[in-house]
Amino acid sequence: MQMALTIARWLVRITGVLALILGLLFWSGTALSQIPVHMLLGLVLVLSLWVLAVLAVQAGLPIGMAAGVALVGLIALLLGITQDSLLPGGAHWVIQVLHLLLGVAAVGSGEMIGGRLRRMRLAASAA
Numbered sequence: 498m499q500m501a502l503t504i505a506r507w508l509v510r511i512t513g514v515l516a517l518i519l520g521l522l523f524w525s526g527t528a529l530s531q532i533p534v535h536m537l538l539g540l541v542l543v544l545s546l547w548v549l550a551v552l553a554v555q556a557g558l559p560i561g562m563a564a565g566v567a568l569v570g571l572i573a574l575l576l577g578i579t580q581d582s583l584l585p586g587g588a589h590w591v592i593q594v595l596h597l598l599l600g601v602a603a604v605g606s607g608e609m610i611g612g613r614l615r616r617m618r619l620a621a622s623a624a
């Protein structure tokens with residue numbers, strides 16, 4: 498369980514940072530051939546978030562918190578997969594900004610729930 502928590506937390510961090518770097522490169526018009534890599538990184542990030550959500554439920558954290566984290570991951574994934582076709586034209590930047598914000602929110606929610614789980618484990622082992 499501890500191993501799964503550590504791996505999932507680090508996967509969220511590493512894939513999140515790499516996806517962000519690639520995304521910013523896309524924004525500047527470079528590295529566009531790496532979009533499939535970016536999407537794979539995003540998928541691993543979301544799967545890791547879902548692992549954290551399951552671990553949180555098993556550890557007794559509020560189910561609403563775990564569901565919220567899982568939902569942020571799901572929305573980030575769905576928006577990422579469909580964003581090309583959303584609001585085409587001059588307003589597409591709205592989708593791009595939304596996509597960036599959701600990606601950052603996904604990483605942040607992983608940090609939040611992963612941190613809560615880690616502190617629970619530390620408190621339990623100190624008691």
Ligand code: HEM
Pocket residue numbers: 513514516517519520521523524532535536538539540542543573574576577578580581592593594596597599600601603604
């Ligand atoms: C959750 C899975 C994700 C999928 C499926 C996904 C998919 C995509 C795709 C297909 C593009 C290229 C759009 C285009 O240029 O036409 C893109 C761009 C981008 N992504 Fe992601 N992405 C994901 C996660 C993330 C995350 C976690 C971040 C940041 C932490 C992020 C940040 C960006 C940025 C800044 C861009 C460039 C602006 C844009 O085109 O929206 N993405 N993403």
